[in-house]
Structure formats: C-alpha cells, structure tokens
Amino acid sequence: MSETKSSQDEEFREYVAARSAALHRAAYLLTGNWATAEDLVQTTLTKTYLAWGRIRTTDSIDAYARRILYNTNASWWRKRSNREKPTEIFEDRPDTSRDFTEHSAVRDAMWRHIAALPKRQRAVLVLRYYENRSDPQIAEVLGISVGTVKSQASRALAGLRKRLGTPAAALGIAMDSREAA
Template sequence: MDQRDEQEFAKYFAAKRDFVRRSAFLLCGDWHRADDLAQTAFVALHRKWSGIRDRGAVDAYLRKTLVRAAIDESRRPWRRERQVDLLPEPEPAAGRLDDQVATRTDLINGLRDVPPKQRAVLVMRYFEGLDVAAVAKALGCSEGNVKSQTARGLANLRTALGAEVETHG
C-alpha cells in the first residue's frame, strides 16, 4: 500500500472508529469483545483498501465484515457458556418496553439473549437506521430473510425483556 492509501485509510479509520466500536458493542454486549470485533473489521478492510475502487462502498464492506466477525465469534464454544452467581427470578411483565427498560444496560442485556444473526439485523435496522434492502445487501441475504429475522429477533428480545417491544419502521 502506498503512502497516499495509508493516509486515506488513517483518515477513514479516525472518522469511523467510534461508530464501528459502538455498533460492535451492540452486537456482542461487551466492550472488550467490541474492541476485538472492530479491530478485526478494520484489519480486514486495511488488507483490501488499495483494491477498493468504489470508496462509497467502504461503509457497507466494513459493516458486513463486522457483523460476520460477531457471528463467527458467537459460534465459538466458550462463548455459549455463562457463569452466574444467582439464578434470576422472573418478574411479571407489565406495561410497555419504555417502562421496563430503565437503562441502556437492560437493553444490552436483553440483546445478549437474542441469537447473533437476529441481533445483527436488529442493530442494523434500529440502531444504524438501515432499511430492509440495505440490511439484506449488507448480510448477503434476501429481504424476506431480513424481515423474518427481524420478527424473530423482536420476539426473542420481548421474551428476554419480558415486555412488549414497540417498533417504528
């Protein structure tokens, strides 16, 4: 990679690093793992940087790489086990989501219980504000698949939070 490409990449990295890290956090629910996922995505992008002709497609490539890294990481056997000190007592669900989710932490904990592909769709649709077509393109699947993953993901999030999830979009 020549000096000009390195400078362009450094500028792009500086502009996008915080956004990618936040997206990674929403995908995995842990800041340390989010840093690893963001780094993995940026390293993959750096490898391809000089060969990318359409600089307008860089965000989509980075997003796709990030989501795939999160899904791959979630498939590792040691990620399926969780140690807890006390078993949680189920609380009766009543009211709307905004009454139940008092903090961002509650939402992040709820997202952890949603399967990785569904979580990725929810993050891209509701956090990044992408439409169904853009999510389908980013994940390399059909729009129908995105719609069904969204519906299943919201159902799983409702179950995890024990509340009705209101969506607009």
Template sequence: MGRHGRDRVVLVHRLALVRLAFLLVGDQETAEDVVQDAFAAVYRRWGRLADRGQVLPYLRTTVVNGCRMVLRRRAIIGRFRGHREVPFWSAEAAALLGETRRQVFLAVRALPRRQREVLVLRFYLDLSEAEIAEVMGVSRGTVKSTASRALKVLAVNLQEER
C-alpha cells in the same frame, strides 16, 4: 485517497462500529478487537478497492462476520467447558448503554444470532432492509421475516419482565 483517506475512515466510523460489535458480542474489549481486525482488512485491500464509497458497507459486513466468528468460538468453548457464558455486563457497559436500556439490551442479547443482527443493524444503525440484506448476505425477505419474528419475541419477553 491514500493514507489520509484511510485514517479518516477510522476516525469517522470507529465508534459506531465498536458499538455495533459491542451489541453483537456483549463486551467492549472483544468489540474493539473485532473492529480493529475489520480496519486491518480494509487497509490490506485499500489499493484494490474500486469504489471507496463502499468502504462503510464493507466494514459493517466485516464487523458482523467477525462477531459471528467470536460467537461461534465462544459456543465451541462453552460446549467443552459446560457452556459458561462470557460475562458481558460491566460498569463500562452500563455507562455505555445506560441503565434504562439494560432490559432491552439483555432481551436482544437473548435472541438467536440472526435475529439479534437484524435488529441491531435496523434499529441501531438505521439501515434499510436492502442494506441489511447486503451486510448479512441474505435476501430482503429474510431480513423482513427475521425482524418480524424478533420483534414479536422481544415484545413477549419484555412484557413478561414487567
């Protein structure tokens, strides 16, 4: 599988990975940049990939790690600037998510990073606990307990908004 295989990976997985990144970083442009960087990393390593069936898990891990770097950078900049959150809600985002999911999106965005990642990987990508653990580099038990805590917080926060 040469260039054609790499191009197919981009065509098949790009949109889902951009949506994953969008849910983690909150804006379309940054999400696309993170995914582009992930594909560039795969392209650089393509000849050394022993198991091409592992490309998607590798891309997911790379995207999640890229989102973490973006969020860390934002946090550092925010400390120096008095913590101004990067605006993430736009007309494009509203069209992408739909207004009916806006409250859930905002509640998920308010969760701590690890909880947000677990829920997005579980409920958006429908990954198993084992797959999430692999992507995040944590144990299955950590995934399970983090998801449980996150769902409790979401239930409380969404109930308060009603």
C-alpha cells in the same frame, strides 16, 4: 515505501479517524462487552486494510467494513461456541443519568434478551434500530434476502414481546391491548 502505498495508507488513516467511533458503537451493541468490541473493530479494520487496494476507489468502503464487522462477530461466536457461552448479560456501565425505576428494569430485561439472541438476529436489530438502515440495506450488508431480514427481525421482536409482554404492561401501565385474535 512507495508513494502509492503511502497515499493509500493516508486514505486509510483518514477513514479510520472518520469512522472508527461509529464502528465501535455498533460493535459494542453487537457484543455487549467493551473489550470484545475493541477487538472486533481492530480485526475489522485489519481486514478492511487488506482489501483497501480494491475497495478504496469504490463508494462502498463503509458497507464493506460493516459487513466484515457483522460477519466477523458471527464467526467469532461459531469458533468460540464450543468452549464459551455467548454473552449472557450486557456489561453494566455506570450511568448517573439513569435512576433505577421500573423503566430501567424493562430496559435491562430487554438487553438480557437481546444478549441471548443468535448473533445474526442481533445484527439485524442493531442495523435496523440503531443504524436506522432500511431492510434492503440490511440485506445488502448481511448478504441475505430482504424477506430473510424481515423474518429474522420479526422472530427477534416476537421473542422480545413474549418475554416482556407489552412494555407498558411490564411497567404496570394500563394499555389498550388487543384481545387474542
């Protein structure tokens, strides 16, 4: 193995050690399933390593990896859509910190809705509300215009609102709701 390759591999290992947890979390939110999330991250890292020679000296390694993560997830859905249904319900994991109140019922309803969203709409939500990216940053990761990010996020939120009503209303809490315009 040449010294250059060895050095590149070491840089890649450092990158993986530093960023894999964040990629895993995002992948979990995107797929709703831990096993699929692990596959997605592994595929993303393999593709990232293939491009490592040209991206390692840039400051956009993480942007590239994220883009691969989100696009690969979208393409998996396309490839599998003929024989598999998209995830219907997010995998439930034991969560001892949560009591089963109305609040968790609203949140579960929210997740069921998110799980049924088109993959790219879900990607916009994860980038915006989990990764706290600005709309121009989301546009860059997904390779779409800022206006499209806005409209897709708005579409996803509208569906969520339609399904839940207001969160407070779903919880049975009185709220200052605006009358229909």
